[in-house]
Amino acid sequence: MTRHLLGLADLGREGLVRLLDASDRWLETRGAPAAARPLAGKTIALVFEKASTRTRVSLEVAVAELGGHPLVLTSSGSQMARGEPVADTARVLGRMAHAITFRTGGEDRLLDMARWSGVPVLNALTDRSHPMQLLADLMTIRRIRGRLEGLRYVWIGDGNNMAWSWIEAAGLLGLELVLACPEGYEPDARAVELARERGGRVEVVRDPERAVTGADVVSTDVFTSMGQEGEAAARLAAFEGFRVTSRLVARASADAVVLHCLPAHRGEEIDADVLEGPRSAVWDQAEARLHTAKAALVWALGVDG
Ligand code: CP
């Protein structure tokens, strides 16, 4: 059966933990002379309908280091921006590439890619979720704190695609996750409900100060995601008081880890002194995109032995 990574739930709890273990191994063996090249002879199509730095670079380097060929396709450099249906693009890519990573907007486009291509499809960000980033976030926490369980995870800001994937992770792993979001910008209620049913202790609150008190992990993201640029002014007003400042982080536990998937807007959702400060793990988090990308590709292609 074709293995897709459309959301974290596709991995299941055990699969997620195994994937994080594999990511650690990829980090530890990077550059070794006899490093495995499990994608030798395989072409991976990396399809982007939105801008990207980390996702594109991590995937392109991951495929190359695993011995495969990364084929980058952007919407403007292909027929996608001229209206060719995803189902048609998918069938063509599926005849030539061995897997596809896809960054797009609507979930329907991601699902069409998976449905029509016949090869593994990995979600490289949609308006709804960003599971590959969460793999990196979890890897980063686990390496710093030695575990994922028993920590208080706090999300400050928009109930966006990153929040969705944090909620999914909380459900899968049974984590305590508190999200502080302004009115009208809460995460999807069904996602929260599902995570609770799976065993996650997920709470949505209004007050960032209350949320962050005793936090072990403080995460945030841009207030205006890609595709929402027209709402930027309204969002800036709505998110007043939701910036991650050193005063806010002082309420977290003494060894709290600050995460941001990047790109960051200093002075908007996070202050520069926090992003560059001693609690910030954002550069390890960015690097973890490479190691987790390798593990995710190897899992999806079933070349993990
Ligand atoms: N965090 C992340 O996905 O970054 P890019 O948009 O640069 O890929």
Ligand code: NVA
């Ligand atoms: N929420 C952001 C994440 C960027 C990596 C966006 O969708 O633009």
